Amino acid sequence: MAGDVVLGYDGSEGSQAALAVAVTVARAFDATLAVVFGYEPSPVGGEVADYRRQLEKLGADVVAKAVQQASQLDADVTVDAVVVPMRPVESLLAAADERAARVIVVGGTG
Numbered sequence: 001m002a003g004d005v006v007l008g009y010d011g012s013e014g015s016q017a018a019l020a021v022a023v024t025v026a027r028a029f030d031a032t033l034a035v036v037f038g039y040e041p042s043p044v045g046g047e048v049a050d051y052r053r054q055l056e057k058l059g060a061d062v063v064a065k066a067v068q069q070a071s072q073l074d075a076d077v078t079v080d081a082v083v084v085p086m087r088p089v090e091s092l093l094a095a096a097d098e099r100a101a102r103v104i105v106v107g108g109t110g
Contacts (some may be wrong), residue, residue, distance in 0.1 A: 036046045
């Protein structure tokens, strides 16, 4: 899997725009696209386990939609869904390191 393209994705407009760019970059490199959703719930509170499960489900749902959209943009690009239980920045860096990423793609806001 060396040389993957890693996309930080949360379903926002910025990440949706970045998805199209990431698919194009993955196609250009003939690389796998890893769509990454990172989360880390606050350790404060009594219902942390339930909250963590909900965040993980939300991440899985959001990333599944992104994988479907990426496949519609270019069916020849291999796309992996990755949900990481770490803060978003740390999750991107961990995924990039694990996959020897060529590039990390993120969107902006505003």
